[in-house]
Amino acid sequence: MSLYQSPIAIVATKREIPMPIVSLQDVKKTYPLGKTEVQAVKGVTFDIHKGDFICIVGPSGSGKSTILNMIGCIDVPTSGSVLISGKNTKELNDKQLTKLRHEVLGFIFQSFNLIPVLNVYENIEFPLLLGKPTQTKAQRHAWIMDLINAVGLGDWAHHKPNELSGGQRQRVAIARALATKPQIVLADEPTANLDSKTGEAIIELMKKMNAELDTTFVFSTHDFKIMSIADHVIKLQDGLVIENTRNTAQTETEGMS
Amino acid sequence: MITTLRIAFRNTRRQRKRSFLLSGAIAFGIVVITLVNAFTAGMIENIKANFVYLFGGHVFITGTELSPSGRVISLIGDDALVKEALALVEGSYSHVNRRSQTVVEFIFGSKTNTFTLEGVDWESETQLPTRLQVLAGSLDNLQDPQALVLPEQAADKLGVVVGETVLARLETVSGQLNIGEFQVVAIVKDQTNFGISSSYGSIVYLNELLGLPPDGYQTLQVFLRDINTMDQVSDILYEHFANHAEVNRRLNLNFEARTEDEREDYVREQREAIAALLGGYTELEEPWQGTKFAVTTLNDIMSPVVSMIDVLSMVALVVFIILLIITMVGITNTFRMILIERTQEIGTMRAFGMQRGGVRNIFLLEAVIIGLMGVAAGFVAAGVIMLVLSSVTFTEVSVLQFFLKNGHFTFKIALSDILTNIAILLIMTLIAAWMPARAAAKLPPAEALRAAY
Ligand SMILES: Nc1ncnc2c1ncn2[C@@H]1O[C@H](COP(=O)(O)OP(=O)(O)OP(=O)(O)O)[C@@H](O)[C@H]1O
Numbered sequence A: 001m002s003l004y005q006s007p008i009a010i011v012a013t014k015r016e017i018p019m020p021i022v023s024l025q026d027v028k029k030t031y032p033l034g035k036t037e038v039q040a041v042k043g044v045t046f047d048i049h050k051g052d053f054i055c056i057v058g059p060s061g062s063g064k065s066t067i068l069n070m071i072g073c074i075d076v077p078t079s080g081s082v083l084i085s086g087k088n089t090k091e092l093n094d095k096q097l098t099k100l101r102h103e104v105l106g107f108i109f110q111s112f113n114l115i116p117v118l119n120v121y122e123n124i125e126f127p128l129l130l131g132k133p134t135q136t137k138a139q140r141h142a143w144i145m146d147l148i149n150a151v152g153l154g155d156w157a158h159h160k161p162n163e164l165s166g167g168q169r170q171r172v173a174i175a176r177a178l179a180t181k182p183q184i185v186l187a188d189e190p191t192a193n194l195d196s197k198t199g200e201a202i203i204e205l206m207k208k209m210n211a212e213l214d215t216t217f218v219f220s221t222h223d224f225k226i227m228s229i230a231d232h233v234i235k236l237q238d239g240l241v242i243e244n245t246r247n248t249a250q251t252e253t254e255g256m257s
Numbered sequence B: 001m002i003t004t005l006r007i008a009f010r011n012t013r014r015q016r017k018r019s020f021l022l023s024g025a026i027a028f029g030i031v032v033i034t035l036v037n038a039f040t041a042g043m044i045e046n047i048k049a050n051f052v053y054l055f056g057g058h059v060f061i062t063g064t065e066l067s068p069s070g071r072v073i074s075l076i077g078d079d080a081l082v083k084e085a086l087a088l089v090e091g092s093y094s095h096v097n098r099r100s101q102t103v104v105e106f107i108f109g110s111k112t113n114t115f116t117l118e119g120v121d122w123e124s125e126t127q128l129p130t131r132l133q134v135l136a137g138s139l140d141n142l143q144d145p146q147a148l149v150l151p152e153q154a155a156d157k158l159g160v161v162v163g164e165t166v167l168a169r170l171e172t173v174s175g176q177l178n179i180g181e182f183q184v185v186a187i188v189k190d191q192t193n194f195g196i197s198s199s200y201g202s203i204v205y206l207n208e209l210l211g212l213p214p215d216g217y218q219t220l221q222v223f224l225r226d227i228n229t230m231d232q233v234s235d236i237l238y239e240h241f242a243n244h245a246e247v248n249r250r251l252n253l254n255f256e257a258r259t260e261d262e263r264e265d266y267v268r269e270q271r272e273a274i275a276a277l278l279g280g281y282t283e284l285e286e287p288w289q290g291t292k293f294a295v296t297t298l299n300d301i302m303s304p305v306v307s308m309i310d311v312l313s314m315v316a317l318v319v320f321i322i323l324l325i326i327t328m329v330g331i332t333n334t335f336r337m338i339l340i341e342r343t344q345e346i347g348t349m350r351a352f353g354m355q356r357g358g359v360r361n362i363f364l365l366e367a368v369i370i371g372l373m374g375v376a377a378g379f380v381a382a383g384v385i386m387l388v389l390s391s392v393t394f395t396e397v398s399v400l401q402f403f404l405k406n407g408h409f410t411f412k413i414a415l416s417d418i419l420t421n422i423a424i425l426l427i428m429t430l431i432a433a434w435m436p437a438r439a440a441a442k443l444p445p446a447e448a449l450r451a452a453y
């Protein structure tokens, strides 16, 4: 009985009484296309909770990237609202959005997007050098080395991205995404440019970091095999959520808005 | 900031050929403008130095008097006022020479040769013999009024050697023909680099031949201690003469900024001034008493040369600016290309939290680095070219000698010119890179990243 009153128990119950760090409410996004418009997202509502390992799946053109961009504060919705740690992104200007991205978010891209002129170490260091420093130089160095070792690239710190394989590059990208200790890491089809074995290893690595650092991961994919690793799957079709499933304990299906 | 600088610097090395070409174009512009600036500045110095030799001095006082028959003659008969005037600028000059001079036809046997004869007061001009390089004979017996010092060139043409007697045919100030007799005591090396050498004789004897009083002279040459005091000294001298005697207008060969009306007066005044300087004879407007003085400076004589060189510098500047504009267009286009090439990268940096200003600074810094590399390369190249050019000796081309120093090109570089050129260049580079840099900064992150999708 007393266990339920302990702080640990309160944390444990948080999953049941969710305080979402990302909340999408009736989000719509239209793009102008010549004289007409394309409705890429047609009204999507869902929440993401701290520590989630979420996968967004759906066929090409279903709106996965559009939704990830809006969660990533790279884009804002045409209507509806995206709340990131309680902040409505629509009310922020470019500078504030940029600051929010720097403080709360990390990114992993399909084509890795490492900065070619910087080596592995410098690429991981890059987000840490933007904005005000929060660590001493020594702390920063130790942290970057930790990350490099965690993604298994201890011997590659001073190599340039073009000297690495795709899988290695994506590992660097994962380390970079985690450098600022963000609450959420977004990965838009992180395995699309990798063979399936490497892709799975990358998702496993993300899962490991998710467990170790309690960082929320949101990634998109076409691959059903990879999808099964996620503990929360959101299926999209034509800009709408058609399924919202938790793989773990219970399965809930939210309304198809 | 360190990150921005690091990325910008490494970006310049991504496409070495492209950066090299841009830097090269900038370097070329720097070479052109630096060479022209340094060359013209050096040239003005050399021309000045050569003029000092040619005219003998920095400031010249000349005089014209009316002969009893009403003829205008070049003469300063009374030295008293000149001494008074010189006392006012005591200390600014190192020495003065009192000279008479005329063009003489020398005759030796069947050979003749015409050149200038300077009448020198050997007693007071003690430094002249030390400056002359004696090739034959000696300068010990200059007290002899008929002693003649000949330049090498003239002696060769006449075929005369030391100890022989030559005849001198000249015109007196009243226009009559006169013949003198000189004895060659020394043959000296040509004094000037540009083929205008004088022979030297006694001023007393020359005055006698010209029909001038023995203690008179035609030109007072003032050698200043500091060449920068030229205008100041000449103003004081002129002022004194103007207050106590008749004066000719100052020579002003600056033709600019004159209205149609002023021009006629100006041309007449200047004709008088030039005539006074050269000892020529002008039509008599109004008779005067005593000596009519004229004060001329090297700057006055130099001014048309200087303005000619200024025009040359202006042309160089225009060429430099055209070159720059072409380079700037190149830079703008290159950075537009870079913007397209690196769109995805810009999106990535923006996603991770780089603000717009950061993206813009990377672009601008890259341009500045390319500009600075060009500037550095340009100065090195210009330095090498100057070093090579100034080590070459030009002995043959005599027209060129006027612009040279002992047959060498000399270059003079003003720090202010260098700094101005660097500033112009960097500002133009920044302007050229500004538009693409701003476009890069304004790129919406979503669109920039889509380039990667
Ligand atoms: N910037 C844009 N301008 C116009 N249309 C766009 C834009 N971005 C996306 N779209 C359109 O919106 C729809 C959804 O695109 P989105 O990129 O989100 O799909 P996706 O699920 O990520 O597809 P994929 O699996 O191919 O990456 C598509 O029809 C697409 O053409």
Ligand SMILES: [Mg+2]
Residues within 6 Å of the ligand: A064, A065, A066, A188, B453
């Ligand atoms: Mg997509």
